[in-house]
Amino acid sequence: SSLPQDAGGAPPPALAVRSSPGSRQIQLWHFILELLQKEEFRHVIAWQQGEYGEFVIKDPDEVARLWGRRKCKPQMNYDKLSRALRYYYNKRILHKTKGKRFTYKFDFSHLLLLLWDPRTEPGALGPCPEPPPQRPGMVAAGAGRRLPEP
DNA sequence: ACCGGAACGT
DNA sequence: ACGTTCCGGT
Numbered sequence: 001s002s003l004p005q006d007a008g009g010a011p012p013p014a015l016a017v018r019s020s021p022g023s024r025q026i027q028l029w030h031f032i033l034e035l036l037q038k039e040e041f042r043h044v045i046a047w048q049q050g051e052y053g054e055f056v057i058k059d060p061d062e063v064a065r066l067w068g069r070r071k072c073k074p075q076m077n078y079d080k081l082s083r084a085l086r087y088y089y090n091k092r093i094l095h096k097t098k099g100k101r102f103t104y105k106f107d108f109s110h111l112l113l114l115l116w117d118p119r120t121e122p123g124a125l126g127p128c129p130e131p132p133p134q135r136p137g138m139v140a141a142g143a144g145r146r147l148p149e150p
Numbered sequence: 151a152c153c154g155g156a157a158c159g160t
Numbered sequence: 161a162c163g164t165t166c167c168g169g170t
Contacts, residue, residue, distance in 0.1 A: 082151090082153095083153090083154085086152085086154070087154095089153095096152080098152095101151070102151085
C-alpha cells in the first residue's frame with residue numbers, strides 16, 4: 001500500500017486540475033498546479049516535503065518563461081509573476097512561507113470553497129446566465145448581495 | 151528577495 | 161476580474 005511518487009505537499013486527487021475549463025483564460029494558480037502535477041517540471045517547480053500545499057519554485061526564470069509562453073507575454077519575468085502571486089494573498093488562495101526562498105503555500109480549503117461557490121464559476125450551470133427579470137416599479141431585492149463573510 | 155500601491159489592458 | 165507593467169520601499 002504505497003503511493004509510488006506522491007510528493008509531500010501534494011493535494012488530494014479531488015483537486016486534479018483539468019486544463020482550461022470552458023474557453024476562459026488560464027489562471028495563474030491553475031497553471032502553477034498544472035506544472036506541479038507533471039514530473040517533467042519537477043526540476044523547475046515542486047511540492048515541498050512536509051508542509052501540505054507548500055511548493056518551491058526551483059527555477060523562477062523558467063517558470064516565468066513558461067507562464068509568459070502560455071499567456072503570449074514574452075516579456076514575463078519572475079518579478080511580474082510574483083506580483084500576480086501576491087494578489088492571491090488577499091484572496092487567500094496562496095500565502096508566502098516566510099524565510100523560505102521562492103516558497104509559497106496553497107490554501108486548499110479556501111480554494112475548494114471558491115470552486116464550490118457558483119459565483120466563482122459563472123459558466124458552470126449553463127452557457128447563458130439568465131438576466132434577472134426587471135419589472136418596472138419593482139426593486140430587485142438583494143441586488144447587492146455579497147458572500148456572508150466569515 | 152519580497153512587498154504592495156498605482157495605472158493600465160482584456 | 162485577473163493579471164501586466166512599473167516602481168519606491170523594506
